[in-house]
Amino acid sequence: MRRLLAIIATAAALVVGGAIAPTAASAAAYEANYAVSASYIQGDCIGTQELDGCFKKYGDQWGSQSWSSGTTRLEWQNQLWNGSRWVLYREGVCINNLGLGEPGVCNKDYYEDSSLNAYGSYGSRVRMSLCNTTCSGWSSWLYNNA
Secondary structure (H helix, E strand, O other), X not given: XXXXXXXXXXXXXXXXXXXXXXXXXXXXXXXXXXXXEOOOOOOEEEEOOOEEEEEEOOOOEEEEEEOOOOOEXXXXXXXXXXXXXXXXXXXXXXXXXXXXXXXXXXXXXXXXXXXEOOOOOEOEEEEEEEEOOOEOOOOOOEEOOO
């Protein structure tokens, strides 16, 4: 009984606001940000006739714009190498609701591929998907080595 109470107390201590509190090496909550107006960024890009999205490694910036609707969602994932495999560390969305054809940018801060990460190893990569009424497939993984 004492062991069961200790387990329950430990589990209760980990719960914060109805969610399990993240540790240094666990994935954070889903991140949603709104783009700010900015010049179109150059970087690793994907696009269609209607949408365009880019990741600029230097500065960890996501940029997007749409030529068919007023809102673009650029979904992203960040994985870290834990010494034996890639692990999802962060994920989120950059919402550009600035208007038709208006470029917008979300600034993030990721581990660099060459820096020691939360798992005590080296390796960081990101990928993206563009959405308006539907989403594109995921881009290839981009190593964050700026």
